[in-house]
Amino acid sequence: MKKGLGILSALLLSVTLTACGSADEKENDKKIVVAASPTPHGEVVKHAAEAMEKKGYDVEVKIVNDYKVPNKLLDEGDVDANLFQHVPYLNAEKKTHHYKIEEVGKVFTTPMGVYSKKYKNLAEIPDGAEIFVSSNPAEEGRFLSFFVNEGVIKLKDGVKIEDAKFTDIVENKKNLKFNNKQSAEFLPKTYKNGEGAAVIMNSNYAIDNGIIPHKDAIALEDKSSPFANILAVQEGHKDDKKFQELIKVLQSEDMKAYINKEFGKDVVPYEK
Template identity: 45%
Template sequence: MKKGIVLSVLLTLALILSACGQSAGSKEKNQTLTVGASAVPHAEILKKAVPLLKKKGIDLKVKVFQDYVLPNKALASKQLDANYFQHIPYLDLYNKQHHTDLVNAGKIHIEPFGIYSKKYKDVSEIKDGATVQISNNKAEQGRILLLLQSKGLVKIKSGIDPVAATLKDIDNIKHLKFLQPIDPAILPKAYGNGAADLYAINTNFALQAKLQPKKDALILEGASSPYANIIAVRKGDQNKKAIKELVKVLHSKTIQNYINTKYKGAVLPVSE
């Protein structure tokens, strides 16, 4: 009788432990997604998306970078699942120069590029031979030239793709003097020193330097710009469920409203 009771107890315990094991095993762990990003606004936007992705079973980890080269190196070497800091012309140039195969998984926002000046308050004041400080990011030259062209300061030659245009591809109407290009991250500091007349500054670096593009820029890019910032991944990964969920969340009304409220027109959300 006692032996039967003992066996019954042991069998019950075994069933309980088995059920617990099955319960623990059936509870899936959240998938971790590591994304590299520039500090502003990219990392800020991603951090706002963390709780939204958590609900979808994805733990988003954001790794902040301060330059435009290391995020792609880290992505290509599989240290990241994706990155968020660049536009398509830059990605295309990087792939060509480094023989990589990174692709666009979704357009997220546009950062209207600006031309800033401490010397001039209006474009009409810009004198012949004014000096212009640009960055050493060759993928941005066409973008800068398009901005200058929009105000009649230069003209991109006929037959030249404006996105791929360089300083050699213009009629320099105002005889602007382009200074030796420098790293884009130090452009705001150079602007603070005021050695040049005009400065072409990426909005993310302008924001870090507490500049307000809509208020402070002498010339500001519009929403129709082809330079939308994207989620970049290794070829094939754009079809992964976690990447698609990331892009979907970044296109959500919650994130779009955050971008509009936080950046007040300095960053414009893209919903496609």
């Protein structure tokens, strides 16, 4: 009799554990924690959370104001997704840190701009000028693109601008010097202090520091920029239903309208 009760108890425990496991799995399927830069990334995800709630999902935003942290959090499973980077940056991070991360889809572009307290346009920047840029090697082609487009700098044949490095420069007509010793978050202060001839920075850091890209920049990327920010997840999960639902919301007409209303020309929604 006792043996029978023992078997019954074991069966009941097994059923209970299975039920609990199923409940936890179901809850995890509806929960999404997204690591994002403060502005506009975090605000965009918060807006998406409202639409996702109507679909039965709970989206939580984890604000991270450091480019080196979000991929580490995602790779280690501390968050489910992140929104802060473009594909060239992700590729560089994967090469360096061997992260198992992949793109779900593109969301928007925060146009990079050239800012100066001394000059009104790129043509005015003199020979031998110092240009401050971030220490992010994945952005080097992006920094150079402004001067490549101006005909001031020429790159090696066959090098795509999104893959370009300072070492790919074969002609520098003005002998421009790129100072890349600072992290991106410190560049707004460098600009406000009037250091160097110009400062090249990401729009999200500009906006966070009260700088208005489309008004204050002397040059700004246009819609053709290949540096759209992406929703990223761990490898093998981009087709998970919850992430596909989230990218639909992030690329929706409602989201485009929200971005245009809140950020105007300073953030460009992704167009398929």
